[in-house]
Amino acid sequence: MKTLLSSVALLALTSAPALAEFPFEGEWAYDCEIAAGDLVPTVIADGRVLYYESECSIDNVAAIGAGDQAWNLKLSCAGEGDEWQRNVLFAVELGNEGEPLQLIEVDLDDGYVLARDRCDLN
Incomplete structure (x- = not known):
């Protein structure tokens, strides 16, 4: 029985979704409803x-x-x-619960600034 419980616990841990390493990881856009064209969401994940x-x-x-x-x-x-x-700077605006709500991207070479909303929050 202990082996079965250990196996179930191990399976639960290994099948759980991985947490983002950085708060800027996720899906970000000006308008999260846009599905085509150059305003589609920017996705930051897996390096x-x-x-x-x-x-x-x-x-x-x-x-x-x-x-x-x-x-x-x-x-x-x-x-x-x-x-x-x-060379860019990423900064996140956090909500009341500490969740990332907006990504600010500053291009440190060309000097432009972009702000995008979080699209993949549940």
Whole structure:
């Protein structure tokens, strides 16, 4: 019986969904209802950032401060036959329960700022 209980507990732990390593991981968009075109959600997961027509590998993440809300990222990107490097800042706005609600992306090379809402909250 102990073996059965141990096996069930192990199965439950290994089949549970993995928690995001960083609060900026998830699905983000200006409008989460848009399913096609260049405003589709940006997906950040598994060490990658998936934009509309490009994909970036996250090469390095460095936390900014101690608030667990901002990070400097080094990205290696490719898309439409080109490759490039990006230096960006990701910051999250947290809700009352500490859940990430909005992602602010600052391109530290070109100087533009984007804000997207969280699409994959249940």
